[in-house]
Amino acid sequence: MAGAYKTPGVYIVEKNAFPNSVVEVATAVPAFIGYTEKADNKGTSLADKPWRITSMSEFHEYYGYRPKDLFDITDLPAKEEGKPTPVSDFKIGKSEYVLAEKDPRYFLYYSMMLFFKNGGGACYIVSVGTYGQSIEKPKLAGGIDKLLKEQEPTMVVIPDAVSLAEADCIALQQASLMHCGSQMKNRFSILDVYNGYRDRKDPAAGDCIAKFRNALGTNFLNFGAAYYPWIDTSIVQTSDLDYNNLTDVAKFKEILTAEVNQSPLAQDKKDSILAVIAKVGVEGDPSKPDYLSHEELHKTLFVVSPGYGNILLTIKKKLNLLPPSGAMAGIYTLVDNSRGVWKAPANVSLNEVVAPAVNVTHDEQEDLNVTTSGKSINAIRPFIGEGTLVWGARTLDGNSLDWRYINVRRTMIMLEESVRLASKAFVFEPNVSGTWVTMKSMISNFLNGIWKRGGLAGASPEDAFSVHVGLGETMTPEDILEGIMRITVLVALSRPAEFIEITFQQQMQKS
Template sequence: MAGAYKTPGVYIVEKNAFPNSVVEVATAVPAFIGYTEKADNKGSPLHNKPWPISSMAEFESYFGGAPKDQFTIVPIDDKKPASDAAPAPAEGGAEGSGGEQPADQPADKSAVPVLPDFKVGDKGYLIKRKDNKLDTERYYLYRSMQLFFANGGARCYIVSVGTYSDILDIQPKALTAGLKLLLKEQEPTMVVIPDTMALKQADGIGVQQETLTHCGVDMKNRFAIFDIHNGFNDSTAPEGDPVAAFRNSLGTTQLKFAAAYYPWLNTVMVDTSDLSFDTFAARTDLTNILKDAHSNDEDIKGFVAQVADANRAVGGKILSDEELHKILFAVSPTYVSILSVIKRKLNLLPPASAMAGVYTLVDNLRGVWKAPANVSLSGVVSPTVNISHAEQEGLNVTTAGKSINAIRSFIGEGVLVWGARTLDGNSLDWRYINVRRTMIMIEESLRLATKAYVFEPNVSGTWVTIKGMANNFLTSVWKRGGLAGASPEDAFSVSVGLGETMTAEDILEGILRVTILVAVSRPAEFIEITFQQQMQKS
């Protein structure tokens, strides 16, 4: 340095005393892929463009509102065999055996009784989606976002791959194309695709397999949350066991990067006030049913007649749809009953989006190392299937290793998440969700911090700096409970240097190797309390 000084005097030289700090990356930033009403930011299109939002108000501003779900009313003909009509959904709830059933054709049609959604006198009726589509053929993203924010969701990304159409047209290729759009985004740490549940199971499994590849092979720093097709059914459903079908179809690739939840949920995202005459695809059927229900009520007949004929006046006044809807809702129990069935169908939602909110909430309150389980769900009335302690054994532990996390209802506690395993349930390394996600956080944080030393001299000074930086970061994680051990030495170790992690040949090839061992905390999944009698002492 002396050679650089030309003029006599005092020169100040400042040197860094501390290594660069490691900034902990975000752990709970889900990316949702699906269909929206619109995709627009003040005239700038957002289609096929990952876009960050932080609230439901922002979602509606950029991507619009709920889809216009429409239903038709189908009478049950007692003279026809059961195969000509689908089984009606049972009342959802923890006490029900299977929640809502889709208007799907069962395997053994003749053995399934046709249960009506509602009855007028001796006549039974089913409420089906427009064009006789299945109850599951719908756009799920909007309601799923409501469920996400209701359960603690915060910042997330939306990838709109299409808009609502008159004819439901959810394409597997569009959803998987949304995954490719996320390859250049660094912030998202989770992937949720609610609209997968509107596809046929084979197509949906294909999308889920692509998601596993995206998380575990392409990015290696993301975690997928899966729903199960027909997850509103129990294992005895005529359509087959949905959990077994999911396990048999998914495959075995990169299961440590995903978790699945069962069953679906009866929620409160849709209120009766959200429904109107636009909910009915054909008003004529509604008019005939209400006429039968109120054939002896002269005061209501006039209002009923206007349902299908808007030009017919009541008392000299033509009522608007909104006015007529409010009047019938106030005076017709049958009309209220029909709306209640439709509301229950719309409130049947897959649980993955709620779990994304739970992950976010637990990460913010406790840390990513806390298992996202034994947490109550908000905006949820009940799971569609009441799972017992014995029944959960087959979900949690299986010879194939594909653990399914149960959502259960407990007396006095509400609806709780009662499982914390990845789909790789047989792996002692990656069995638990919090272990997988904690390791992703540590790996990504240190990777980004260490980028500052790329092309630095591969000498002891660089090694000591990197080691100190990693030690400081892991000590802070240990202090907050993220690593197990009575002392930092028990919780982790960092090794780097010639003769320790590198050879002379490694240095010649420009390779700097750092080896880090961490003891990630695991959940106390099974607590055993031993009791034994002892001899009387006095």
């Protein structure tokens, strides 16, 4: 300023020619919470610490590999009066058997595989424990609290929640919704339906959807979405498994021995196969010519014993049954990056998915999508010639005209967070018309760019949005005396064409 000049000379004064701009925040950065093999960064512990990764190779580096899933083999129990008929997992000869997973099922690793296979990118991992530990609600809930200080995550996914007891799973999902809708207000929760691999008419477990809706409550439903059913995937391959996935070696050898003895093979061939089976679980002498390493023994058993192949296929099928939240986080990321957050994450095929665990029909989806309780559940359905598609785009607040659709809720989160962060530069600036005009121009320019990309509905910018600020318009003299600047932003968000009605009508012949 001229009053500051006291020595004669030439002074250069630079002035900014352009106003501040709003930078669009990232919309597809999920945070996964669960159990891992390890949590280590070259000697530094990553336990209970949100850590950003961008690929599965980085996950392997910091958090290790898949869990060692163990299974018990038992004979098929006899039918009891008044109870459902037991179902066997596999059959060898005339005998039927059941395979039951022994330890808690850790879903995080497999969900990460699904996430990256379906278009996932940058994400955060919160490891709350390691394999071998019991899955506990307080630990997983503590993982949610660790995200309070992280600004970047925009989604919360907890695949291991479904390994808890049903009441604990629901309580954890309620905590996730509260974190997104009350504490942070800038992220979205993707939920799995407990026992979502079962049919709704399953007599043993009851209606899993009704139980989910009844227990979830009514708070912050527009900050979350749920998907049904679970999905049969191809993440786990037979080559990833062997007899070390079984807990009872003696029972395993007994089953294969019975299979060989019942086979029509010549006795000398039976004896050679039985000799191979006898080596399972017994450490041999590497110097002897008949010694078989673990890998050689596994390959030999797979060739000579059909029963062994059946056991591994059954284990593979059970491990490939996964909750869909990890895949959906990948779909959200894929759609956001290719079309924008304003495009509904639906009518998109799922990769590495063989089929849904339950085939939901057109009529059965009616109650999932539209219900009196308003808690819409998005269906995952198979379509001939198209594969497995996500066939729903509703939040859990399905009765709300404002927040019925996932893309509407997430688009508003993006707009609010982008403008909020850009507006921090004007905190403590003079609350006068010059500041108001600058902020109005900044927000309008940002929204105009979103409209041009198809994020807002309207034939012109005036139809798509409007920004209001000023004394007598959004503020009173008392507001200014109290240091409050009020800005009102109106936006017309695009909504998906969920129902398309095409009318056909006959007309009179004209010639």
